[in-house]
Amino acid sequence: MSFNAIRYAVTETFLSLKRNGWMGLASVATVAISLIILGFAVTLVYNTTKITGNIESNIEISAFVNTAATAAQVQTLQNEIQQLPDVKSVSLISKEIALQQYQASLNNQVLSDLGGSNPLPDKFVVKAQLPEQVAGLAGKIGSLRGIDKVNYGQGVVDQLLSFTHWARWVGISIIALLSIASIVLISITIRLTVYARRREIQIMKFVGATDWFIRWPFLMEGLILGIGGAVLGGIVVIYGYENLVSYIQANLSFVPVVKDQGFMVILAAVLLGSGALIGAVGSMFSLHKFLKV
Amino acid sequence: MFIQLTNVSKTYPNGVRALIDTTLRIDKGEFVFLVGPSGAGKSTIVKLLFREEQASRGQVMVNGKNLSRLRDGRVPYFRRNIGMIFQDFKLLVNKTVYENVAFALQVVGASSKEIKQKVPAVLALVGLDKKADFLPTQLSGGEQQRVCIARAVVNNPPLVLADEPTGNLDPETSWDIMKLLLDINKRGTTIVMGTHAKDIVDSLRKRVIAMERGRIVRDEEKGVYGNEF
Numbered sequence: 001m002s003f004n005a006i007r008y009a010v011t012e013t014f015l016s017l018k019r020n021g022w023m024g025l026a027s028v029a030t031v032a033i034s035l036i037i038l039g040f041a042v043t044l045v046y047n048t049t050k051i052t053g054n055i056e057s058n059i060e061i062s063a064f065v066n067t068a069a070t071a072a073q074v075q076t077l078q079n080e081i082q083q084l085p086d087v088k089s090v091s092l093i094s095k096e097i098a099l100q101q102y103q104a105s106l107n108n109q110v111l112s113d114l115g116g117s118n119p120l121p122d123k124f125v126v127k128a129q130l131p132e133q134v135a136g137l138a139g140k141i142g143s144l145r146g147i148d149k150v151n152y153g154q155g156v157v158d159q160l161l162s163f164t165h166w167a168r169w170v171g172i173s174i175i176a177l178l179s180i181a182s183i184v185l186i187s188i189t190i191r192l193t194v195y196a197r198r199r200e201i202q203i204m205k206f207v208g209a210t211d212w213f214i215r216w217p218f219l220m221e222g223l224i225l226g227i228g229g230a231v232l233g234g235i236v237v238i239y240g241y242e243n244l245v246s247y248i249q250a251n252l253s254f255v256p257v258v259k260d261q262g263f264m265v266i267l268a269a270v271l272l273g274s275g276a277l278i279g280a281v282g283s284m285f286s287l288h289k290f291l292k293v
Numbered sequence: 294m295f296i297q298l299t300n301v302s303k304t305y306p307n308g309v310r311a312l313i314d315t316t317l318r319i320d321k322g323e324f325v326f327l328v329g330p331s332g333a334g335k336s337t338i339v340k341l342l343f344r345e346e347q348a349s350r351g352q353v354m355v356n357g358k359n360l361s362r363l364r365d366g367r368v369p370y371f372r373r374n375i376g377m378i379f380q381d382f383k384l385l386v387n388k389t390v391y392e393n394v395a396f397a398l399q400v401v402g403a404s405s406k407e408i409k410q411k412v413p414a415v416l417a418l419v420g421l422d423k424k425a426d427f428l429p430t431q432l433s434g435g436e437q438q439r440v441c442i443a444r445a446v447v448n449n450p451p452l453v454l455a456d457e458p459t460g461n462l463d464p465e466t467s468w469d470i471m472k473l474l475l476d477i478n479k480r481g482t483t484i485v486m487g488t489h490a491k492d493i494v495d496s497l498r499k500r501v502i503a504m505e506r507g508r509i510v511r512d513e514e515k516g517v518y519g520n521e522f
């Protein structure tokens with residue numbers, strides 16, 4: 001492109017932005033709204049993923065040792081469990097500690113009633129590497145000699161797993177639909193801009209302007225509108241999210257929320273990129289039709 | 294040979310046969326009237342020469358280019374050698390006279406120096422140098438057509454195509470426009486003009502190609518509009 005062509009494209013872009021002021025504002029607002037929804041959907045999905053991930057990774061297997069086992073046998077069992085595949089951690093809660101915990105929860109009444117004997121078994125608390133491995137691992141631990149009973153909240157794990165998968169897919173589908181919707185909206189808005197300038201395009205074709213010469217100002221206009229909307233939407237999403245996080249942490253502290261600078265930077269970049277892409281794709285769609293003169 | 298149509302037919306997608314097996318030759322520097330009733334195919338010939346439409350059959354040669362072999366990407370460069378004049382002027386209403394003409398140079402990548410030289414010169418040629426800063430809405434129809442002509446010839450093209458350039462003008466203004474086109478033709482520019490203006494055709498005695506229902510029915514030097522329609 002020659003210097004004059006570049007200057008022409010830049011001048012035309014800004015003239016057109018100025019001339020189509022309200023239409024440009026409408027485009028920017030549409031991009032902004034779409035990206036705000038997109039941004040909050042992304043943060044919501046990110047949060048639920050993180051939270052369910054936390055819950056998932058906290059699923060524990062309780063393995064109760066036969067009360068007849070000796071301390072040495074308990075130690076051997078712990079080593080055996082440690083060596084099973086998929087095990088993340090094993091910790092022993094001895095019957096003495098279990099009793100103390102139990103006692104504490106019942107205000108020290110029980111100890112005297114039991115007359116000094118301890119009916120509680122030793123217990124291993126085992127964590128799996130991945131939630132999907134919990135059921136299989138529990139089975140293996142249960143079949144070890146010396147283990148009486150294994151408990152891992154069987155139904156709960158499966159329910160939680162199916163719920164988190166379901167929640168992720170719903171979230172991803174919502175984002176996909178919204179992305180398509182905003183591309184369609186932008187392309188319609190820019191089509192209006194192109195339509196308003198169809199005379200100019202026609203005359204340019206008649207006097208021998210190349211297609212790319214005609215496209216550039218529209219492409220730049222689309223990019224500027226898209227990026228403008230993304231900046232606006234990004235500010236709302238990031239500022240709004242930070243405030244929401246502060247509010248939740250202050251007033252609803254039992255709800256875990258993610259506060260993560262790295263995530264915010266990535267989110268901002270994604271929103272800007274989406275805005276630019278939406279603007280470019282939208283204007284190219286719209287120009288395609290009008291270039292046939 | 295400057296323009297050559299050889300056995301050209303044009304059938305539009307809706308099935309209308311606008312041009313049927315037409316052969317026609319126009320030499321450099323000629324002034325040619327295309328006449329005939331509405332729907333005869335005059336505009337279709339103009340559009341074929343400008344490569345706005347493509348022939349369904351036959352060969353269209355313009356300025357040494359076979360238009361059916363011309364790639365889409367080359368069409369803009371081909372059109373830079375043709376000036377188009379329209380019945381409805383096709384001016385940009387939000388640009389001044391000067392800007393409308395400069396626009397045609399800008400979009401083909403002319404330098405600002407070139408623009409500053411050529412635009413005032415061509416505006417003087419069409420007699421609008423005093424109205425360079427007017428908007429089209431502030432001009433009469435004849436003046437708007439002069440802007441259109443200035444824009445068409447500012448690049449000094451070897452061929453000017455005019456489809457009913459006086460169709461929207463009163464007789465007196467039409468004559469002013471015709472004088473301007475004759476001047477341009479005298480400078481060596483080939484002009485092909487579709488028209489319904491019987492008076493003008495009859496008194497100028499240029500080459501007349503008469504068309505009817507997609508065929509050339511008469512082609513004569515120093516011709517007249519004719520009575521067949």
Ligand SMILES: Nc1ncnc2c1ncn2[C@@H]1O[C@H](COP(=O)(O)OP(=O)(O)O)[C@@H](O)[C@H]1O
Nearest residue numbers: 305307309311330331332333334335336337338
């Ligand atoms: N784009 C088009 N699509 C379909 N039919 C067309 C188109 N342009 C012209 N025609 C038809 O082709 C015939 C010739 O039209 P045209 O060349 O415009 O005639 P003229 O300029 O002599 O009045 C007419 O019947 C017209 O309706």
Ligand SMILES: [Mg+2]
Nearest residue numbers: 335336456487
């Ligand atoms: Mg016509």
